[in-house]
Amino acid sequence: MTRVAIVGTGYVGLTTGACLAHLGHEVACGDIDEEKIARLSVGEVPFLEDQLGRLVAEGIDNGRLSFVLGAKAAVAGCEIAFLCVPTPQNPDGSVDVSFIETATRDIVDVLPNGAILVNKSTVPVGTTRVVEKVFEQVGVTVVSNPEFLREGSAVQDFLHPDRIVIGAEDRVAAGVVAALFKDIAAPVLVTDPVSAETIKYAANAFLATKLSFVNAIAAVCEGVGANVDDVMVGLGYDHRIRSDYLRPGPGWGGSCLPKDTRGLVRIAEGAGYDFRLLKSVIEVNEEQFTRVVAKVRDAAGGELEGRAVAVWGLTFKAGTNDLRDSPALAIAGLLLADGAKIRAYDPTVGTDDPPPVGLVDVLGDPMSTCEGADALIVLTDWDEFRRMEPSAVAERMANRAVVDARNTLDRQAWERAGFDYQGIGC
Numbered sequence: 319m320t321r322v323a324i325v326g327t328g329y330v331g332l333t334t335g336a337c338l339a340h341l342g343h344e345v346a347c348g349d350i351d352e353e354k355i356a357r358l359s360v361g362e363v364p365f366l367e368d369q370l371g372r373l374v375a376e377g378i379d380n381g382r383l384s385f386v387l388g389a390k391a392a393v394a395g396c397e398i399a400f401l402c403v404p405t406p407q408n409p410d411g412s413v414d415v416s417f418i419e420t421a422t423r424d425i426v427d428v429l430p431n432g433a434i435l436v437n438k439s440t441v442p443v444g445t446t447r448v449v450e451k452v453f454e455q456v457g458v459t460v461v462s463n464p465e466f467l468r469e470g471s472a473v474q475d476f477l478h479p480d481r482i483v484i485g486a487e488d489r490v491a492a493g494v495v496a497a498l499f500k501d502i503a504a505p506v507l508v509t510d511p512v513s514a515e516t517i518k519y520a521a522n523a524f525l526a527t528k529l530s531f532v533n534a535i536a537a538v539c540e541g542v543g544a545n546v547d548d549v550m551v552g553l554g555y556d557h558r559i560r561s562d563y564l565r566p567g568p569g570w571g572g573s574c575l576p577k578d579t580r581g582l583v584r585i586a587e588g589a590g591y592d593f594r595l596l597k598s599v600i601e602v603n604e605e606q607f608t609r610v611v612a613k614v615r616d617a618a619g620g621e622l623e624g625r626a627v628a629v630w631g632l633t634f635k636a637g638t639n640d641l642r643d644s645p646a647l648a649i650a651g652l653l654l655a656d657g658a659k660i661r662a663y664d665p666t667v668g669t670d671d672p673p674p675v676g677l678v679d680v681l682g683d684p685m686s687t688c689e690g691a692d693a694l695i696v697l698t699d700w701d702e703f704r705r706m707e708p709s710a711v712a713e714r715m716a717n718r719a720v721v722d723a724r725n726t727l728d729r730q731a732w733e734r735a736g737f738d739y740q741g742i743g744c
Contacts, residue, residue: 323399326348333367336377338498358385373473489508519578532564549743635699689714693720720732729744
């Protein structure tokens with residue numbers, strides 16, 4: 319059992335802490351938010367993430383997981399400390415490392431001599447070596463261990479990863495960090511810190527590229543009359559391509575892909591390379607938002623001004639309550655800009671919460687959004703939307719038109735109910 323500290327209890331930090339406690343380590347998680355620490359201490363997880371609440375409760379009950387106020391309290395007496403603080407995007411696309419800088423200043427005089435500091439936050443390439451210089455006088459080794467967690471399946475991804483990447487100049491320290499994951503069956507890649515940091519950006523940039531490519535092919539399918547689902551199945555059978563991330567949709571978003579793709583463009587610029595390919599990937603994604611809006615405009619009769627649009631789904635993906643950089647919100651904003659009146663529903667957005675996009679009326683059930691609507695658009699693929707009865711929806715709407723931006727509905731069932739159905743690529 320290793321004494322581990324987690325600095326930051328956001329999505330990455332809390333998942334890391336709970337999973338390491340589950341693996342048998344003694345974990346103290348620190349955060350500056352006093353109310354959040356109080357809630358976590360009694361097992362209240364502040365965001366939706368499958369299995370995470372169970373692991374937090376398990377760790378509290380067996381005494382291996384605790385929550386303390388502040389980074390200093392967390393790292394006192396630890397053997398390994400994980401930096402899991404936010405690294406938001408600056409307006410110019412670069413990465414804001416101010417939280418990293420603040421955290422390192424807070425703990426530099428508290429970390430025990432001989433401890434290992436692991437940077438798990440997504441940071442500009444080269445940050446690990448910069449942080450290392452801060453701690454070299456106090457005998458602390460700095461290691462990079464990027465996270466590859468998908469929201470909605472973060473626990474599964476942590477305990478059953480495709481790989482574990484450790485970046486360290488000190489191979490002994492790398493081995494100590496690798497030992498934390500000895501009960502996890504996954505390949506471990508030990509490399510230098512710069513390569514480890516680059517792997518994280520490269521992985522997300524490639525996934526974004528794949529998603530933008532799929533949406534571009536979907537546009538081609540619409541033009542030539544091909545079935546995008548069959549095209550993607552045909553692609554996925556190729557072992558060099560595989561079927562993962564081959565679903566068209568309203569565009570990609572969330573807390574990682576938009577930030578990391580823009581961050582990598584800026585990192586490349588700083589290194590003297592114009593990453594035109596990745597810039598195009600970002601442009602194609604932004605174009606997808608306008609393509610979806612055009613579908614809604616067509617569904618509403620060619621005009622959005624004054625039209626009532628029912629929106630199903632606001633989070634960037636199902637299984638999470640995260641609204642950060644959600645394609646649904648981007649599309650809703652464009653609809654509003656064109657004069658549409660929006661009533662929206664999402665199972666994780668409360669009717670008393672401030673609307674995530676101005677002038678959006680958030681209702682408590684999906685059927686209410688359809689009352690008198692000129693068009694319905696599905697923007698997040700929550701299971702409950704697939705269970706909705708098309709004929710019952712049709713009775714509420716002024717115009718039977720649906721834009722299924724996730725290709726999640728049963729097209730034939732909705733067309734039998736009299737709907738003009740538009741999907742993505744079909």
